[in-house]
Amino acid sequence: MKPTQKELTDWAITQIQEKYKDDIALLIGISGHSLENDCHGECFDYFVPANENGNKLAQTFIIDGVGHDLYPRSWKRIENMAEFNDDFTNGLADAKILYSRNEEDKKRFVEFQIKLMANLKNKDFMFKKALGKLDTAMDIYRTMMFEDSLYKVKMGAGFIARYLSIAVACINETFFKQRLDLETVELSQMEEIPDDFITYFEEIVKAKSVEELKKLCYEIISTSRKFIAEHKPSKVEELKTPIYKDLAAWYEEMSLTWRRIYNHCDTHNYQRAFPDALNLQHELNIIKEEFGLQEMDLLGSFDATNLSGLKQRVQELERYIVSEIEGHGVAINKYDTLEQFLAKNS
Structure with a gap:
C-alpha cells in the first residue's frame, strides 16, 4: 500500500525537526507534480539547506514501487530559477512551502517567487x-x-x-x-x-x-x-542617441582594413582579400546594431575568381559610413600628409 502524501510530508518534517532543526531552511512541494496517485512530488520535492550539514537530509528511496528523491536546492539554485537560468521554473513558480525554519526563510523564498513573476512579465x-x-x-x-x-x-x-x-x-x-x-x-x-x-x-x-x-x-x-x-521587443523609448564621434573613431581605426581590401582586389589576391573582408563584415554587423545603420552585406559580393564586385561593394559601404558620420556633423580626423598631422598635433 502506497503511503499518503501527508504521511510522507510528516515524516520529512519530523526528520528535519529532530535531526536538522537549524540546518534546513525550507521543505518544498510542487503543486500538480505527480503521476496519477503515485504521491511523488506533491508530498515533497526538494529542501533548501541552511548550511552544509543540511545536505545530509538528502535521501532516495522506493516505497511500493514508487521512487522518491528528497534532494537539496541551494539558495543560489533558487535564485537561478527566479532568473530563468534553471529550466525547472515550475519548481519555484508552483512551489508550496511545507515547512519553514522561520519567517525570514519563508519571506526570502516568496521574494524569489515574486521576482520570477516580475521577470515573466518583462x-x-x-x-x-x-x-x-x-x-x-x-x-x-x-x-x-x-x-x-x-x-x-x-x-x-x-x-x-x-x-x-x-x-x-x-x-x-x-x-x-x-x-x-x-x-x-x-x-x-x-x-x-x-x-x-x-x-x-x-x-x-x-x-x-x-x-x-x-x-x-x-x-x-x-x-x-x-x-x-x-517578436524582438521595440526599444524606441529606450534607444540611446548614437555618439557619432565613436563611429568616426571606428572608421579611423578600420581605415587600413578598407585600404588593404582595395589593394587585394587590385592585385587579384583573394587569399588576402577574404580574411580582411571577413573581419570587416563582422565589424559592420556590430556598428549596424550600435548606430542603427542599414543592413550592410559585404561578403555576398565576394567572388574569389573576380574581386571587382567586392571592390565596388566596399566602396559603396565606405561612402555610406562616411556620409553617416559627416551627415551628423562630425569631422573625420584625417590628413593628406604627415606634415599636416604634425602641424596640428605638435
Missing part, C-alpha cells in the same frame, strides 16, 4: 532568455550534424525540440508546468507558436532515420528563429 528579459535557448539548440544542432548514430541524433533532436519549446514559452511569457507530458501538449495552448512547430516536434518524435531527424531539426530551428526575430 518582455526584454524573456526575449533574451528565448535567444539563449535558441543558441543552445543551435549548438546542439551543430554537434549533431556530425553524428551518425541514430540514438545520439535522436537524443540531440529531442533536446533541440525541448530547448526551442522553452524559447517559445519565453516569448509567450510563460513556462512549462507539467514535466511528464510531451511539450506539445502545453505548446498547443499557448497564444503564439512558430509555424508548423508542433508538427515538426511530433515528426521528430516519430522519425526513424538519422537523415530525417537532421532535416526536421533544421526545419524546427528555422521556423523558431523566424518566430523569435519577429
Whole structure:
C-alpha cells in the first residue's frame, strides 16, 4: 500500500525537526507534480539547506514501487530559477512551502517567487532568455550534424525540440508546468507558436532515420528563429542617441582594413582579400546594431575568381559610413600628409 502524501510530508518534517532543526531552511512541494496517485512530488520535492550539514537530509528511496528523491536546492539554485537560468521554473513558480525554519526563510523564498513573476512579465528579459535557448539548440544542432548514430541524433533532436519549446514559452511569457507530458501538449495552448512547430516536434518524435531527424531539426530551428526575430521587443523609448564621434573613431581605426581590401582586389589576391573582408563584415554587423545603420552585406559580393564586385561593394559601404558620420556633423580626423598631422598635433 502506497503511503499518503501527508504521511510522507510528516515524516520529512519530523526528520528535519529532530535531526536538522537549524540546518534546513525550507521543505518544498510542487503543486500538480505527480503521476496519477503515485504521491511523488506533491508530498515533497526538494529542501533548501541552511548550511552544509543540511545536505545530509538528502535521501532516495522506493516505497511500493514508487521512487522518491528528497534532494537539496541551494539558495543560489533558487535564485537561478527566479532568473530563468534553471529550466525547472515550475519548481519555484508552483512551489508550496511545507515547512519553514522561520519567517525570514519563508519571506526570502516568496521574494524569489515574486521576482520570477516580475521577470515573466518583462518582455526584454524573456526575449533574451528565448535567444539563449535558441543558441543552445543551435549548438546542439551543430554537434549533431556530425553524428551518425541514430540514438545520439535522436537524443540531440529531442533536446533541440525541448530547448526551442522553452524559447517559445519565453516569448509567450510563460513556462512549462507539467514535466511528464510531451511539450506539445502545453505548446498547443499557448497564444503564439512558430509555424508548423508542433508538427515538426511530433515528426521528430516519430522519425526513424538519422537523415530525417537532421532535416526536421533544421526545419524546427528555422521556423523558431523566424518566430523569435519577429517578436524582438521595440526599444524606441529606450534607444540611446548614437555618439557619432565613436563611429568616426571606428572608421579611423578600420581605415587600413578598407585600404588593404582595395589593394587585394587590385592585385587579384583573394587569399588576402577574404580574411580582411571577413573581419570587416563582422565589424559592420556590430556598428549596424550600435548606430542603427542599414543592413550592410559585404561578403555576398565576394567572388574569389573576380574581386571587382567586392571592390565596388566596399566602396559603396565606405561612402555610406562616411556620409553617416559627416551627415551628423562630425569631422573625420584625417590628413593628406604627415606634415599636416604634425602641424596640428605638435
